[in-house]
Each structure stands twice: as C-alpha cells, then as structure tokens.
Amino acid sequence: MDIVIFEEVSKTYRMGDVDVAALRDVSFAIPQGAFTSLVGPSGSGKTTALNLIGCLDQPSQGVVTVAGRPISGMGRREGAIFRGQTLGFVFQDFNLLPVLTVFENVEYPLLMIRNVPKSQRKPAVDRVLAAVAMEDQAGKYPSQLSGGQKQRVAIARALVGNPALVLADEPTANLDGNTAHKVVELMKSMRDEFGTTFVFSTHDPRIMDQAEVTIHLEDGRLVPGSDSVKGGPS
Amino acid sequence: MKTLRLALKNLLRYKRRTLLTGLLITVGVVAVIVFVGLSGSFKQAIVGQITDSVLSHLQVHRRGYLASIDNLPLDRMVSSRAFDKLSGVLSRDPGVKAFSPRIKFGAMLSNYAQTTNARLNGIDPEKELAVVPLLATRVKNAARKNPLLEKGEVLLPEVLALGMGIQSGDTIVLVANNKDGSVNGMTFRVAGVVEGLMGPGGRDGYLHIDDAVALLRMETPEISEVAVRVQHFHQLGAVAGRLRGALDLLTNEQNKPLFEVHTWNQLTPFYNVVRMIDIMTLGIKMILIAVVLISVLNVMMMSVYERVREIGTLVAMGTRPGRIMALFVAEGFCLGLVSTLAGAAIGLAVLWMLRLTGVEVAFGGANQVFSLNPTIALWEVLSAALIVLGISVLASLQPAAKAARLEPVEALRHI
Numbered sequence: 001m002d003i004v005i006f007e008e009v010s011k012t013y014r015m016g017d018v019d020v021a022a023l024r025d026v027s028f029a030i031p032q033g034a035f036t037s038l039v040g041p042s043g044s045g046k047t048t049a050l051n052l053i054g055c056l057d058q059p060s061q062g063v064v065t066v067a068g069r070p071i072s073g074m075g076r077r078e079g080a081i082f083r084g085q086t087l088g089f090v091f092q093d094f095n096l097l098p099v100l101t102v103f104e105n106v107e108y109p110l111l112m113i114r115n116v117p118k119s120q121r122k123p124a125v126d127r128v129l130a131a132v133a134m135e136d137q138a139g140k141y142p143s144q145l146s147g148g149q150k151q152r153v154a155i156a157r158a159l160v161g162n163p164a165l166v167l168a169d170e171p172t173a174n175l176d177g178n179t180a181h182k183v184v185e186l187m188k189s190m191r192d193e194f195g196t197t198f199v200f201s202t203h204d205p206r207i208m209d210q211a212e213v214t215i216h217l218e219d220g221r222l223v224p225g226s227d228s229v230k231g232g233p234s
Numbered sequence: 235m236k237t238l239r240l241a242l243k244n245l246l247r248y249k250r251r252t253l254l255t256g257l258l259i260t261v262g263v264v265a266v267i268v269f270v271g272l273s274g275s276f277k278q279a280i281v282g283q284i285t286d287s288v289l290s291h292l293q294v295h296r297r298g299y300l301a302s303i304d305n306l307p308l309d310r311m312v313s314s315r316a317f318d319k320l321s322g323v324l325s326r327d328p329g330v331k332a333f334s335p336r337i338k339f340g341a342m343l344s345n346y347a348q349t350t351n352a353r354l355n356g357i358d359p360e361k362e363l364a365v366v367p368l369l370a371t372r373v374k375n376a377a378r379k380n381p382l383l384e385k386g387e388v389l390l391p392e393v394l395a396l397g398m399g400i401q402s403g404d405t406i407v408l409v410a411n412n413k414d415g416s417v418n419g420m421t422f423r424v425a426g427v428v429e430g431l432m433g434p435g436g437r438d439g440y441l442h443i444d445d446a447v448a449l450l451r452m453e454t455p456e457i458s459e460v461a462v463r464v465q466h467f468h469q470l471g472a473v474a475g476r477l478r479g480a481l482d483l484l485t486n487e488q489n490k491p492l493f494e495v496h497t498w499n500q501l502t503p504f505y506n507v508v509r510m511i512d513i514m515t516l517g518i519k520m521i522l523i524a525v526v527l528i529s530v531l532n533v534m535m536m537s538v539y540e541r542v543r544e545i546g547t548l549v550a551m552g553t554r555p556g557r558i559m560a561l562f563v564a565e566g567f568c569l570g571l572v573s574t575l576a577g578a579a580i581g582l583a584v585l586w587m588l589r590l591t592g593v594e595v596a597f598g599g600a601n602q603v604f605s606l607n608p609t610i611a612l613w614e615v616l617s618a619a620l621i622v623l624g625i626s627v628l629a630s631l632q633p634a635a636k637a638a639r640l641e642p643v644e645a646l647r648h649i
Contacts, residue, residue: 056550099244
C-alpha cells in the first residue's frame with residue numbers, strides 16, 4: 001500500500017510578477033514503511049514536495065494523497081489536525097523549543113496537540129527517549145545538547161505520537177559526517193522498531209545510499225526511473 | 235493550565251524585557267492603588283468634615299428658601315405647624331438618625347467698640363450635636379463641650395472674633411431685624427470661637443434657638459432649615475428619595491409641595507472638588523490603560539516577530555491555530571497577572587505604611603489639621619486588576635491573531 005501518492009502534481013509560486021514552477025507534472029508513490037529520500041540539487045523542488053506531503057502547502061495542479069487522504073482543500077485547522085494525528089516532522093535546524101527540557105519537547109505533541117492524559121504521556125515519552133538513547137538527558141535544555149543529540153530529540157519528538165509518516169527536511173545538513181551517519185542509522189532503526197515511513201530530503205551523497213526509495217528531482221521534474229525501490233522494511 | 239505554564243516559560247525567555255515591562259505595569263498599578271487610596275480617604279475625610287461639622291447629610295427647607303439662602307430670608311421659614319408635620323415624617327423614617335431645626339439670620343454684632351454684620355444659626359445644642367457631631371471639634375476656647383452653649387451665650391466665627399479682638403467670656407450685642415422689619419437687640423456672652431470651614435455655613439456663628447426666637451421676636455418659632463443625619467451614609471440617596479416622596483404629600487394652599495430636600499452634595503460647591511478627584515482618578519486609570527496597552531502590545535509583537543520560525547514549527551507539528559493564539563494571549567495575560575499581583579501587593583503595602591506613619595492634611599482653618607486614613611475598597615483593587623488583565627488580553631489579541639495566521643511554509647523559512 002502506498003502512503004504517499006503524487007499524481008501529475010505541479011506547484012507554482014508567484015515571485016513578484018513572475019511565476020516560478022517549483023514542481024512540474026510530478027507523479028510518484030511511496031510505499032508504506034519505505035525509507036525514502038528526496039534527492040536533487042538546491043532548487044530542484046525537494047522541499048516543495050516535502051511541504052506538500054506534510055500538508056503545509058497545496059498543489060497548484062494534480063492530486064497529492066497522504067495516508068489515503070487527498071490534501072487539496074484541507075483548511076488550516078483540518079490540516080493541523082491531520083498533521084498532528086498522522087505526521088511527524090524533523091527539521092534541518094532541529095527546531096526544538098528552547099524553553100522546554102528534552103522531556104517536555106518530546107512530550108509537546110502529546111500534551112498540546114493530542115491531549116493525551118498524563119498517565120499515558122510519561123511512558124510514551126520515556127519509550128522514545130530510550131529508543132534514541134536520550135533518556136539520561138531528559139532534564140536538559142536544548143542549549144545544553146550537541147547537534148547530534150538535538151536531532152535525536154527531534155526524531156523522538158516526531159515519533160512519540162506513533163505517526164504513520166515522518167518527514168525530515170535535510171536532517172543531517174547541520175551535522176558532521178559521523179553524526180549524520182548515526183542519525184540516519186537511528187532513523188532507519190526507528191523505522192524498523194515503530195514501522196513508521198520516513199521521507200527525508202537530502203543532497204548529501206553519503207546518506208542517499210541509505211534510502212530504499214529514492215525520488216530524484218531536477219528543476220522541478222522527476223528524473224525518470226528515480227523512484228526505484230532498493231529494499232523494503234525489515 | 236498547560237498553556238499558561240508554557241506561556242510563563244516563554245515570558246521568562248526574555249527576562250530583562252519581561253521584567254522591564256512588568257515593572258512598568260506594576261508601577262502603574264501601584265500608582266493607581268496609592269492614588270485611589272489617598273484621594274478616597276481625602277475625599278472621605280473632607281466630606282465627613284463638611285457633613286459632620288456644618289451641613290449634615292441632608293437638609294429640608296421650605297420650598298424656595300434655598301434659592302435665596304444667601305439673603306437669609308425670614309419670610310420663607312417653616313411655620314411651627316409645618317415643622318410639626320415635618321418632624322413626624324422624619325421621626326417615622328427608619329433611615330433618619332437625628333434631625334435638628336435651625337433658624338438662620340443676619341445680625342449686627344457689636345463689642346461696644348466696633349460693629350459688623352454676622353450670619354448666625356439658632357440651634358438646639360443637643361440636637362445639633364446629634365446631626366453634626368464634629369461641630370464641637372471646631373470650637374476653640376469653649377466654655378463647655380456639652381452642651382456647646384446655653385441660653386444667653388453665642389459662639390462666634392473665628393475670623394470675626396479675631397478681627398474684632400473678641401475672646402471667650404466677652405460680652406457682645408446682637409441687633410437683628412425680624413421679618414416685619416422691626417429691630418431688636420440682646421446682649422450675649424461669648425462661649426467660644428468656631429474655626430472656619432469652606433462652604434456654606436463655614437463662617438457662621440451659633441446661639442441657642444430660644445434666643446434666636448426671642449431676638450427675632452417670633453410669636454411662634456419658625457424654622458429656616460432642618461438638618462438631618464441618616465443612619466448609614468451609603469443609604470443617603472435612598473433616604474432622601476423616601477423623604478422627598480413623603481414630603482411631596484405635604485402641600486401649601488396652591489397645592490404645591492411645601493418642602494424641598496437637598497443632600498449635602500447639592501448644598502456645597504465642594505462637591506465639585508469631589509468630582510474633580512473622581513475625574514483625576516479616572517484620568518490616572520486611563521494612563522494605566524495606556525501604559526498596559528502599549529507595553530503589552532509592544533512585548534507581544536516583538537515576541538511574535540522573534541519566534542516566527544518557532545511558530546512555524548508548532549504549526550507544522552499540528553498545533554491548531556486556536557492553540558497558537560491561546561499561547562500568545564496567555565503570555566499577555568500572565569504578564570498582566572504577575573504585574574498586577576506585584577503592583578497590588580506593593581500598592582497595599584505603601585498604603586499600609588502611610589497609615590502607620592500618618593498623612594496630615596490642613597483643611598479649612600489653619601489649625602484644622604486632620605490625619606488621613608488611607609484605605610482602598612476591595613472592589614477598587616479588583617477593578618484596577620481587571621483593567622490590567624483585560625487590557626493585557628486585549629493588547630495580546632492582535633499579535634496572537636497574527637501568529638495564528640502565519641503560513642507554516644513561510645514561517646519555517648523565516649530566519
């Protein structure tokens with residue numbers, strides 16, 4: 001079953017008086033549970049595709065279906081509810097809330113978005129923190145963590161609500177090679193442990209090879225034959 | 235609760251800015267509480283002094299008397315028969331504590347060396363002290379305190395006694411015209427000097443009502459005004475309304491009401507000073523509103539601007555627009571709440587210290603100094619708190635709405 005389906009999707013932005021096409025007639029599908037990379041040079045449309053999958057933006061043409069729901073016509077509130085229930089996000093700059101501890105950052109989606117009762121929140125947070133090996137840092141603030149640790153917390157935050165799909169925008173861009181490799185390994189093991197589909201954008205050749213499905217974009221177009229499945233979830 | 239907790243954490247993120255803004259609001263709340271406390275007690279003290287030593291809470295006159303009160307007319311008095319009816323109405327009203335008839339007239343006063351004109355009140359000393367108990371405090375060098383004077387004695391206004399060199403125990407002559415125009419004179423012993431007070435009646439002298447009847451050669455006593463003290467000052471309006479209703483039933487030959495009732499605020503120009511104090515209080519509250527509005531609006535706009543990317547993250551994670559808005563409104567609310575609590579605590583502490591140290595105010599005569607007792611009603615503190623909280627929330631709404639409307643894609647791109 002495909003968790004993400006793009007059908008002849010185009011996205012055009014208006015920049016001043018000029019229309020800029022970020023995606024042009026792109027069609028692809030991502031199978032559930034696939035460790036997927038969106039690759040391509042800067043300006044190729046990776047982030048735009050990721051924003052569409054994340055229901056943060058709407059296609060100008062075509063149909064985007066995520067977890068069985070077409071995202072076109074979703075209002076702000078409806079989109080937020082859908083994201084809160086179905087998606088997790090990992091950002092290039094980690095985007096942790098600086099005023100919250102590691103535990104509180106991971107707890108945020110359960111507390112403020114899903115309204116999960118306290119009795120269920122703590123075990124859920126402890127479980128994902130243990131999975132990313134950050135349980136002993138739970139009381140620290142983001143400013144007290146290294147880049148790799150922050151990204152591990154961000155991954156835990158994305159996974160804590162058991163989303164069907166985690167989207168990661170250049171998750172290793174701000175990490176050194178060794179840490180980047182560890183983060184990708186961690187995401188993969190999380191996919192194995194939680195069965196979550198991971199879609200991440202990157203132009204880092206060191207981690208492209210880790211993907212089982214690669215969507216290759218250039219100038220807003222899909223490079224033919226790029227959405228090949230190299231392997232599936234173990 | 236979780237929203238408030240997160241709001242407090244966000245406020246503490248920019249400690250200096252939050253502290254400065256909170257301090258500004260706190261100072262505003264302190265200013266309001268101290269000003270309202272001081273001005274309220276000043277107002278209370280001055281109104282108390284005027285009503286309890288001169289005017290009484292309300293007065294009843296024959297209709298038309300008050301319009302000519304400066305002339306002290308003797309042809310618009312309340313007859314004995316009408317006074318009996320009036321006494322009956324006043325005695326029956328449960329809100330009336332005491333009442334005292336007065337005969338007001340003008341007279342020539344002589345100490346055998348100089349002559350001047352004087353305004354005098356014929357009073358029943360016991361009844362008068364029951365309606366204006368502080369009158370005794372204004373009498374200097376009194377021969378006695380209770381009764382203030384006896385028949386054959388007079389209390390003279392201070393300015394007049396000083397000017398003519400009259401002292402307690404001296405003998406003076408009062409010469410007055412009665413309403414028919416005939417003149418009569420009587421000698422009196424000065425029983426004391428009454429300190430001056432602003433407002434009508436503040437420079438009047440006093441003599442026994444029986445002496446006034448004799449001096450004015452009244453066959454039956456006729457009354458200029460009846461001063462009334464009510465049981466509870468806050469019920470003055472209700473008592474006055476009841477009395478007006480009851481007295482309107484007493485009519486003259488033309489079938490028009492015989493009496494008119496005036497409360498203290500209708501009798502003294504000092505009421506305008508009281509109103510001015512109220513307007514100043516309103517003014518200082520307006521300043522507080524402006525301070526809170528500008529401070530909170532500024533802080534919240536800065537906060538939204540600085541956290542655009544963070545807001546984008548929250549939206550991307552699935553935080554609903556309503557929750558984003560609530561987060562920022564809660565920040566403004568918390569800022570207002572903490573500042574109000576601090577301001578109220580400091581303001582009440584300042585008032586308490588002022589009560590301990592005492593605040594003395596001179597009023598009326600130079601020797602008339604009395605201590606203020608600065609207090610503030612609970613509802614005044616609550617109203618100041620509600621103003622701050624309401625304006626804090628109001629000022630947060632626009633930045634909060636802006637945050638809730640941010641497009642996540644744009645917000646996440648924001649540097």
